[in-house]
Amino acid sequence: MIHQPSVEIVRMSTSPYKDQKPGTSGLRKKVKVFQQDNYTENFIQSTLLAAGNPKTLVVGGDGRYFSKEAINITANICAANGVDKMFVALDGILSTPAASCLIRKFGLDGGILMTASHNPGGPSEDFGIKYNSNNGGPAPPSITDKISTIASTLDEYYTIKPAIKLDLSCLDIKEFKVHDGITMRWFSVVIINPLDYYTQLMKEIFDFDMIKSQLFGKSRVTPFRMSIDCMHGVMGPFARRILVDELGAPASSVVNDIPKEDFSGKHPDPNLTYAPDLVSKLRSDPHIEFGAAFDGDGDRCMVLGPSGFFVTPSDSLAVMANFIDQIPYYSSNLAGFSRSMPTAPAVDRVAAAKGLKVYETATGWKFFGNLLDQAFISLCGEESFGAGSSHLREKDGLWTVMMWLNIIAITECNVKQIVIKHWTQYGRDYFLRYDYENCDAEQGERLMDHLQQLIKDQSIVGKRCLCGDVEYEVESIDNFSYYDPIDGSVAKDQGVRIFFKTGERVVFRLSGTGSSGATIRGYFSSYRAEHVIGDPEKVLSPVIKMGLKISKLEEFTGRSKPTVIT
Ligand code: VG1
Numbered sequence: 001m002i003h004q005p006s007v008e009i010v011r012m013s014t015s016p017y018k019d020q021k022p023g024t025s026g027l028r029k030k031v032k033v034f035q036q037d038n039y040t041e042n043f044i045q046s047t048l049l050a051a052g053n054p055k056t057l058v059v060g061g062d063g064r065y066f067s068k069e070a071i072n073i074t075a076n077i078c079a080a081n082g083v084d085k086m087f088v089a090l091d092g093i094l095s096t097p098a099a100s101c102l103i104r105k106f107g108l109d110g111g112i113l114m115t116a117s118h119n120p121g122g123p124s125e126d127f128g129i130k131y132n133s134n135n136g137g138p139a140p141p142s143i144t145d146k147i148s149t150i151a152s153t154l155d156e157y158y159t160i161k162p163a164i165k166l167d168l169s170c171l172d173i174k175e176f177k178v179h180d181g182i183t184m185r186w187f188s189v190v191i192i193n194p195l196d197y198y199t200q201l202m203k204e205i206f207d208f209d210m211i212k213s214q215l216f217g218k219s220r221v222t223p224f225r226m227s228i229d230c231m232h233g234v235m236g237p238f239a240r241r242i243l244v245d246e247l248g249a250p251a252s253s254v255v256n257d258i259p260k261e262d263f264s265g266k267h268p269d270p271n272l273t274y275a276p277d278l279v280s281k282l283r284s285d286p287h288i289e290f291g292a293a294f295d296g297d298g299d300r301c302m303v304l305g306p307s308g309f310f311v312t313p314s315d316s317l318a319v320m321a322n323f324i325d326q327i328p329y330y331s332s333n334l335a336g337f338s339r340s341m342p343t344a345p346a347v348d349r350v351a352a353a354k355g356l357k358v359y360e361t362a363t364g365w366k367f368f369g370n371l372l373d374q375a376f377i378s379l380c381g382e383e384s385f386g387a388g389s390s391h392l393r394e395k396d397g398l399w400t401v402m403m404w405l406n407i408i409a410i411t412e413c414n415v416k417q418i419v420i421k422h423w424t425q426y427g428r429d430y431f432l433r434y435d436y437e438n439c440d441a442e443q444g445e446r447l448m449d450h451l452q453q454l455i456k457d458q459s460i461v462g463k464r465c466l467c468g469d470v471e472y473e474v475e476s477i478d479n480f481s482y483y484d485p486i487d488g489s490v491a492k493d494q495g496v497r498i499f500f501k502t503g504e505r506v507v508f509r510l511s512g513t514g515s516s517g518a519t520i521r522g523y524f525s526s527y528r529a530e531h532v533i534g535d536p537e538k539v540l541s542p543v544i545k546m547g548l549k550i551s552k553l554e555e556f557t558g559r560s561k562p563t564v565i566t
């Protein structure tokens with residue numbers, strides 16, 4: 001007979017923390033901050049209250065340090081707060097897209113994800129908690145604002161005694177009798193393997209047999225070689241299952257596939273700076289045709305072609321948009337596309353050619369949720385290595401890989417050929433992002449205040465500046481607001497945009513995913529209908545110079561160089 005332990009609800013007094021304000025994607029702080037007395041308990045209690053006391057949840061995360069403790073804390077608080085059923089991922093390993101998949105598949109009320117995504121992990125690094133709603137997507141600002149409001153005055157939370165300690169290492173169902181002194185209810189915990197459900201979803205979208213035979217079948221003259229770097233994040237088991245077990249790629253195609261609590265001491269951020277091993281592997285072995293790297297929680301993906309040919313995420317989105325109607329899952333009811341404001345508008349050109357609408361949102365996946373739910377869009381993405389579609393409500397790194405493999409299979413071209421052909425047809429949006437990490441919070445504020453002042457007095461509009469032999473004229477400067485066409489909500493001050501008469505654009509905004517200080521992001525773009533083969537640094541050099549001059553970035557930060565260029 002299964003033992004069904006009895007637990008009792010207890011009320012605990014606590015003191016509020018004033019800093020529990022979710023950023024672009026959840027609450028991210030140093031592990032030590034989450035380890036403070038009741039810090040995690042308070043945040044989970046506030047989240048459950050703000051979310052309207054969900055009854056069914058999925059819980060898991062990117063496997064980083066402190067995840068298991070946080071999952072257990074969450075289980076105890078959920079049991080005491082009226083949750084009936086909690087699905088927990090095996091070993092706590094749940095990619096962000098797989099969480100979205102499970103919420104939608106089982107019709108759950110929401111999900112609690114232990115992730116700080118691309119931020120480093122380990123005892124002295126970052127931890128994070130994010131709430132997803134019943135559509136499978138990140139909670140909208142209406143909920144995240146409520147979480148911080150509740151957290152700022154919270155003086156009690158509810159938990160159970162004796163405390164539950166979950167064994168996450170095997171598939172299991174556990175039922176607990178929860179008493180509050182008067183009544184009794186059941187709380188069940190189901191440990192599941194998310195791989196099965198996610199794989200099934202991928203099979204609904206993609207023709208596995210076709211991709212398998214085109215890329216890994218015997219008819220191919222030279223075997224297709226790829227290298228997929230999981231960066232010791234959550235994606236190892238997912239990539240191995242789908243790419244190796246299902247599609248038949250050689251086992252060596254997937255590397256760094258064991259999830260580690262500290263991502264092996266590295267920064268699980270898939271870009272040219274933080275994934276140098278993959279880049280040099282492709283550069284030194286021209287026979288590897290395709291490369292990809294994921295971030296810690298598996299929603300971001302960097303795509304590389306032969307010899308390390310780099311595909312900007314803005315171009316990757318545009319190429320996927322160009323081919324999406326060749327995939328039956330999408331072609332029958334193709335809707336529009338969407339991109340975050342800082343993302344270069346390459347996808348807009350594809351939409352125009354296909355007669356589809358494009359929506360420009362604020363930064364952060366939560367802004368795509370309504371558009372996807374109302375079927376306004378089929379595909380969306382951000383310049384920060386995230387793309388996704390109507391199949392889920394999160395960006396999805398492995399889906400991005402599958403899209404590219406599908407495009408390679410149907411075109412019989414490599415990544416570089418596909419992208420160059422795209423530029424030849426549509427022109428090229430040269431794009432670079434400069435990140436200035438670890439600035440002081442005041443430095444970031446002073447820069448944004450200065451830009452805000454320029455918006456107020458508008459004196460730079462019409463100003464001309466000679467760079468080399470080209471004269472640039474500022475056409476407009478503003479701070480982007482996103483108006484949600486579905487619920488009418490407005491997200492203000494989402495990034496300062498400076499447009500030039502000749503079409504160039506510079507954007508500055510502060511990151512909302514850091515755990516301390518400030519990261520300033522500068523985004524520079526310029527379109528060329530012709531001259532599509534060129535070095536972005538050279539092409540964008542005048543735009544970057546103007547942007548840095550107008551913003552006085554060096555004066556405010558003392559930085560002459562960014563920490564990361566993507
Ligand atoms: C960054 C990216 C943004 C992305 C967010 C969450 O936000 O710019 O596009 O949605 O990270 O991605 P910010 O505010 O730091 O610029 V993830 O993969 O870290 O959840």
Ligand code: CO
Pocket residue numbers: 096117118295296297298299300
């Ligand atoms: Co992520």
